[in-house]
Amino acid sequence: MPSLSRARSVESKNLLKGLAFVSPWIIGFVAFTAVPVALSLYYSFCDYPMLQKPTFIGLANYRELWNDPIFWQVLRNTFIYAALALPLGMVIALGVAILLNTKIRGQFIYRTIIFLPSLVPAVASAMLWLWLFNAKLGLINVALRAVGVDNPPGWLSDITWAMPALVLMSFWGIGNTVIIYLAGLQDVPRELYEAAELDGANSFRQVWHVTLPSISPVIFFNLVMAIIGTLQVFGTPYIMTGGGPARSTYFYTMYLYDSAFRDLKMGYASALAWVQLLIVLILTAIAAWTSKHWVHYQGK
Amino acid sequence: MSTIPTSKPETTIGTPPLQEGVALTAYAASAKSKRGRRLVFGRPLVHLVLIVICTGAIVPFLWMLATSLKTLEDAMAFPPTFIPRPFQWNNYSDVLTNPKANFLLWTRNTVIIATLAVIGTTLSSAVVAYGFAKIKFRGRGVMFAIMLATMMVPFPVTMVSIFSLFKWFGDVTGEPWLGTFKPLWLPAWFGSAFNIFLLRQFFITIPDELSEAARIDGCSEAGIFFRIILPLAKPALSVVALFAFMGIWNDFLGPLIYLQRPEQFTLALGLQNFQSQHGGTPWHQLMAASVLVVLPVLILFFVAQRTFIEGIATTGMKG
Numbered sequence: 239m240p241s242l243s244r245a246r247s248v249e250s251k252n253l254l255k256g257l258a259f260v261s262p263w264i265i266g267f268v269a270f271t272a273v274p275v276a277l278s279l280y281y282s283f284c285d286y287p288m289l290q291k292p293t294f295i296g297l298a299n300y301r302e303l304w305n306d307p308i309f310w311q312v313l314r315n316t317f318i319y320a321a322l323a324l325p326l327g328m329v330i331a332l333g334v335a336i337l338l339n340t341k342i343r344g345q346f347i348y349r350t351i352i353f354l355p356s357l358v359p360a361v362a363s364a365m366l367w368l369w370l371f372n373a374k375l376g377l378i379n380v381a382l383r384a385v386g387v388d389n390p391p392g393w394l395s396d397i398t399w400a401m402p403a404l405v406l407m408s409f410w411g412i413g414n415t416v417i418i419y420l421a422g423l424q425d426v427p428r429e430l431y432e433a434a435e436l437d438g439a440n441s442f443r444q445v446w447h448v449t450l451p452s453i454s455p456v457i458f459f460n461l462v463m464a465i466i467g468t469l470q471v472f473g474t475p476y477i478m479t480g481g482g483p484a485r486s487t488y489f490y491t492m493y494l495y496d497s498a499f500r501d502l503k504m505g506y507a508s509a510l511a512w513v514q515l516l517i518v519l520i521l522t523a524i525a526a527w528t529s530k531h532w533v534h535y536q537g538k
Numbered sequence: 539m540s541t542i543p544t545s546k547p548e549t550t551i552g553t554p555p556l557q558e559g560v561a562l563t564a565y566a567a568s569a570k571s572k573r574g575r576r577l578v579f580g581r582p583l584v585h586l587v588l589i590v591i592c593t594g595a596i597v598p599f600l601w602m603l604a605t606s607l608k609t610l611e612d613a614m615a616f617p618p619t620f621i622p623r624p625f626q627w628n629n630y631s632d633v634l635t636n637p638k639a640n641f642l643l644w645t646r647n648t649v650i651i652a653t654l655a656v657i658g659t660t661l662s663s664a665v666v667a668y669g670f671a672k673i674k675f676r677g678r679g680v681m682f683a684i685m686l687a688t689m690m691v692p693f694p695v696t697m698v699s700i701f702s703l704f705k706w707f708g709d710v711t712g713e714p715w716l717g718t719f720k721p722l723w724l725p726a727w728f729g730s731a732f733n734i735f736l737l738r739q740f741f742i743t744i745p746d747e748l749s750e751a752a753r754i755d756g757c758s759e760a761g762i763f764f765r766i767i768l769p770l771a772k773p774a775l776s777v778v779a780l781f782a783f784m785g786i787w788n789d790f791l792g793p794l795i796y797l798q799r800p801e802q803f804t805l806a807l808g809l810q811n812f813q814s815q816h817g818g819t820p821w822h823q824l825m826a827a828s829v830l831v832v833l834p835v836l837i838l839f840f841v842a843q844r845t846f847i848e849g850i851a852t853t854g855m856k857g
Contacts, residue, residue, distance in 0.1 A: 249675075253675040255669075259668055260669040277699035340584050344585075355599075357832075359831055365809065369602070466692065498698045504698050519690075
């Protein structure tokens with residue numbers, strides 16, 4: 239059967255060509271994902287002081303984690319931060335996006351201004367907000383005093399206000415989420431609004447019954463991104479508070495970083511990393527599982 | 539809209555923060571689209587709310603700019619004023635020539651790393667994306683799925699082992715890799731999942747007839763890729779290059795892990811170091827330095843915004 243063998247030779251030629259083109263990714267995948275993930279799992283069962291070789295110690299790291307009050311504290315802090323920043327951020331971003339999607343003048347300018355802060359490098363925005371939150375001279379407290387608040391909070395130096403300050407600051411970088419919503423909003427078929435309008439639905443009912451169901455896949459996408467993102471919060475608190483005061487803003491990834499590169503406990507840090515991965519996977523799975531009930535894909 | 543699960547929020551090695559990449563693509567797409575039906579609320583109310591929000595977004599920028607042009611006394615004056623008096627332009631030159639900082643060198647370092655990473659990630663991602671998009675081979679689907687799945691792995695999970703891997707590379711090659719730029723740009727040369735995905739989506743839209751014709755004329759697969767596909771893909775490639783550049787410019791955790799000596803710092807790490815070195819922070823200089831770090835990104839955004847939108851609109855590609 240000549241045609242079959244020719245097909246086979248084309249197929250094997252294609253296989254070689256395909257593998258040749260894809261090979262950079264294969265090498266990169268093995269070197270920078272597969273092997274590191276496997277190693278990291280192995281290290282999590284090891285005593286590995288950075289400068290010496292890892293020695294297998296079984297579950298000891300995980301047992302130590304369980305009994306480590308700092309672990310529970312960073313976990314709690316991270317969840318509190320996520321519980322505040324994530325839902326508020328999603329709602330604000332969606333609200334802004336819906337407003338930006340109305341037919342008004344100056345839309346382009348509004349959109350650009352709202353997007354700009356999310357371009358600012360984390361380190362630079364950390365510097366800026368350190369200054370804005372400055373207890374005495376910061377613009378925020380100056381404004382608060384101007385409107386009659388005599389004793390505005392000390393923000394980053396205050397145990398109760400440091401966390402809300404970081405949450406507040408996170409809303410400044412909301413622009414990219416807004417833009418993703420906006421792109422989703424513009425794909426909503428206009429017939430749906432027209433039909434709703436004929437049925438006598440006002441703007442708010444249209445948002446509830448047309449907009450939200452139509453963009454539910456985008457909401458789901460942003461939700462998953464936000465879960466992964468907020469659980470890994472690192473740069474800004476590391477720079478702005480160093481986890482203080484009194485560990486009130488000490489987050490999970492900061493503890494992981496400190497365990498690895500300050501305390502040189504690489505095995506312990508790996509165990510922390512695997513617990514983090516597990517939490518991310520569980521939360522993402524929950525989101526995906528519940529999404530069956532509220533995410534509607536077009537054409538279904 | 540590309541709806542794919544992604545991770546790596548703040549910083550990674552050689553790849554851009556994913557959400558930013560997605561958002562920039564979406565930004566370009568949203569700027570182009572005029573067809574969505576818009577809801578009609580009371581317009582004055584919408585303007586009012588948007589103006590309040592925009593004020594909140596822009597005032598921090600202006601405050602940064604204002605402080606960067608003040609004398610230290612003016613910056614620390616109580617009650618503070620918005621307009622600097624006098625305008626202290628030499629804050630900028632003072633920062634650049636500050637003996638305790640070395641912003642010019644840090645800029646140079648960042649540009650070196652960014653150049654290598656941008657070229658690497660653009661080229662390698664394009665090559666891989668072409669393989670996934672245009673060559674039918676066994677196992678392609680599985681590999682592509684694995685690639686998408688890798689975007690779910692949080693960076694902290696592999697942070698420690700990749701660090702020890704680079705330490706080991708140093709032991710094997712006989713010269714240290716830690717404390718050099720290599721860990722910051724080398725991984726970019728093996729393609730990054732998000733960029734590969736993006737470029738693949740683009741390559742799929744290029745009709746096969748073009749490459750078939752070239753193939754009949756005796757053109758090799760590599761020839762087709764370099765002479766036909768790449769030139770057509772310029773707009774998409776520039777999007778990838780831009781993401782990669784911003785990823786490096788913003789990266790903090792990568793340099794924090796791998797770089798130890800101040801002469802090697804990147805701008806982001808240098809800025810943080812400059813701040814932590816000064817206990818009683820000279821806010822005027824710190825803000826001037828921050829403006830210097832932000833400015834290139836803003837300029838790039840305003841310059842590239844048009845290229846993006848035009849490129850994406852003319853080729854009919856949708857992020």
